[in-house]
Amino acid sequence: MRTRYYSKVSASRSPRTRREMSEQEKQPLDLALTVNLERLQTVYTSCSDFIVRKFAIGGQMEAAVIYIDGMSDTNGIDKYVIAPLMNAEDAEGANLSQLAEKRIGVSDKRIVSTLGDCIGAISNGLPVLLRDQEAIGLACGLIKWEQRSIEEPAAESAIRGPREGFTETLRVNTSLLRRIIKSPLMKLETITLGEYTQTKVTIAYIEGLASASLLQEVRSRLGRIEIDGILESGYIEEMIEDTPRSPFPQLLSTERPDVVCASLLEGRAAILTEGSPYALIAPISLFTLLQSPEDYYQRFWVSTVIRWLRYFFAIMSLLLPSLYVAVLTYHQEMVPGSLLSSMATAREPVPFPALIEALMMEVTFEALREAGLRLPKQVGAAVSIVGALVIGQAAVQAGLVSAPMVIVVAITGIASFMIPRYITGIAIRMLRFPLIILAGTFGLLGIMMGIIAIVLHLCALKSFGMPFLHTIATPKFREMKDILIRAPWWALDTRPQLYDDQPVSHRQPVKQATGSGQEGES
Template sequence: MIFRRSKSNRINQARQDEKQEDLLSSNLDQNLQVLCSLYEDCSDVVFRPFLIGGQLKAELIYIEGLSNIQEMDTNVLSPLMRETKGEQSTLTGWLKETVSVSKVKEVKTSDDCIRQISTGNPVILVDGENRGAALGLAQWEKRSIEEPTSESVVKGPREGFVETLGVNTSLLRRRIRSPQLKMRSMKVGRYTQTEITIAYIEGIADKTLIKEVTNRLQRIEIDGILDSGYIEEMMEDQPFSPFPQIMSTERPDTAAASLLEGRVVILVDGSPFGLIAPTTLYSLLQSSEDYYQRFVLSSAIRWLRYLFVVLSLLLPSIYVAVLSYHQEMVPTKLILSMAASREAVPFPALVEALIMEITFEALREAGVRLPKQVGAAVSIVGALVIGQAAIQAGLVSAPMVMVVALTGIASFTIPRYNFGASIRLLRFPMIFLAGTLGLLGVMLGLLVILTHLCTLRSFGIPYLSPMAPMKGRDMKDVLVRAPWWMLNTRPHLTGEYNQYRQAPHQKPDPKNGGETE
């Protein structure tokens, strides 16, 4: 313990000494020498020397393509070069009186200069000043706001997150206009210095949850963060689980709804996917459109979705188990028809199912990776041609093709892509168990999955909550979607929470002219 403390003290002392050495000097040439050595062989970094008032040497440093050059010429260089006070004023005075830029930040070390320049903010250094100024003139090419491709809806907002963090935070601010919406920023990645924002609503999100999310992010030490998937994989409670424990979304309305439930949203610069923590199994099976249409229709679609999730996981394995070991469970006419279709097939049902499942997954992956214009055509035509040719060649039977096709259609009803990928992954061991042990193997596989789900947690929240453990008050938005005038409480996530989300007696009463009860 003494050795660890002394080592930690030495590291901290070394960092302090290094920081002292990085302080800017009042000699402009010395500061430029340090920055030029750091940006050696960086052709896109521009060092623009100029004279303030024709007398005092100064330098404007920026990265071409990340800064607004027109604004720099109009609001910075032109007024400073025409300045009449010359050496009589200071950098602070010029920023207040001459430079017309709304956002200005002081920099005192070379690390601060590098951080601001890399962000796109030009830095001004003046001879005789031991500090500089970073100007908020960052500007780079960005994608326009479009409809999310992975979470499309028929009824609801059509806006989606983009790769620019500032745009994503503004989309959340546009929906939640309260100052209680807090956003904490930090940088992760030794080389990328990726900016990450933690969004939550003060008074609704539990403080313990916010602290835990912050601690997990601060523990990450990596060369670079290029997408939110890096963060998701390094923050999970059980990284070897096939089930996602953090929900990702492209939709600002989904993120805003999660914030209002007391969850935390993590936005990563450069990624159009926001992360929502904690999450549960039932949150992954809910679509944002469930809350934009009538509750009766939403509840019916939700039940249909649950049914098809079960079919997506179990239909091929049950077919293989029944065909291999439990033929007596099938009506006589149906089993005779299936036996006739399998008469020329040289493979057992297990191999036949694996061939078709692997082929279907390959076609699905090919459709995703190919260009959009030909991807859909290849996947559809490939499935039709290969399926029909396999039947005519006697490699697979027609019922097996139907089972695999129904399984694929069922998997498309899962609203979250990463959860659907988990179900697709688990389908293969279930088929193996069914082909070796029959329905007993299917039941054993289900027990293993259920046991794992019962032990799984997301930031301390049980994965099967609010059904296990049972919380009756929160069941109004699990198996069914209760009408909005009944959803008067938030889900209870962690610790103390802001329970009520709306006033009581919101049910419309036609007897009183449409007024609430």
């Protein structure tokens, strides 16, 4: 698993430069302040935001604070570091650690002893204090940069439920999880990926609920990633999923902290990436992709009805155009006479067969949908809706397509909007086209061949070693309580058994708080 992005510099020069920098970063700091500053200035040459602020501790000992402008709190540096040390009358005879304890009013302080430690701290926004005649430095936690405030996720809006969404700042995202799950059993392991970006990636799980084999697999797959940079969690998702060539996602991406916490409570693991508002959840199944977080905030019978409606429209989104093409092309006897007569009348001026007609309309509808997503929010929805109405009506009047085909494509588009996950909708939309081609070539037999191929692919698909059809492959009644229906909370007394070595399978007993309180006891 090796991925490289090379610049226009020749590949023979680039690796050697990185090796030289790696060897240089391993060198310990020198006693002389001037030597250390020269080394850092050599590393950050041609960097206009690299700032060196020299001053004298107690008016005698030379020192310097090094930081990146725009990433460190300059007011905090002046107030809590430089001013107290310049006025320190007891600086003589005290080392840097002693001065830090007495004079520097910053809670987050740590010693750095190598050039690489200094570079790592400075690159992460921590100003580094160096003093002459000391071979150590002090990194102060005075980080300050602009960040987006917490907002409601636009792609996962809900009528009922929390309105908080992840941001691009990793520590803000982990704090959102801590606000929901306050137990110290929730663990957060952080690693660094990307040779140039040095992106922090955090693995979140609950100790005692997550399987040891799952955690080992997550750590192993992340540890094998070798890449120049990680700019978004999509980089990681593509490199750690079991079958990258499958149209179905094998990890769940979400902006909602409540979805992540619910998955952690089921024994799953989450991966959070610095610079990305999306968390990845593993393992998942096909039914995980068809569930909405709002299912668990509405009354259970309402959620069950909506869930079945969602399943029905997901199947319709996949099969409706191909069924129309197959019936109209090969199986006209299946259509009632009056309906067949009206459909034949509508298709009389159309010069194309049903297969070409369906492909034209589907491609046009998908183009309009993507155009609506890329346009500004103020005009995107209007352009996509008006464009579909105008183009559909004009195409029917021009005799390019029939009115029944426009209705079928419109119903299919509405059905696809019922799918709660955008990436799942894309997978179904991709599979719709080969099914239409099979239907136009072989009729209903072609549709059955396509369905069998999809089912076989789903049976072979895995998410971090767990079968994608895990729940229905080994049917158990307790597993079906959150798949085919959404059972009431007092009946959901078991966790999904994701792996054989999962340590805990039973939830805390829940009692229904109505009547005598005995009916809902688990």
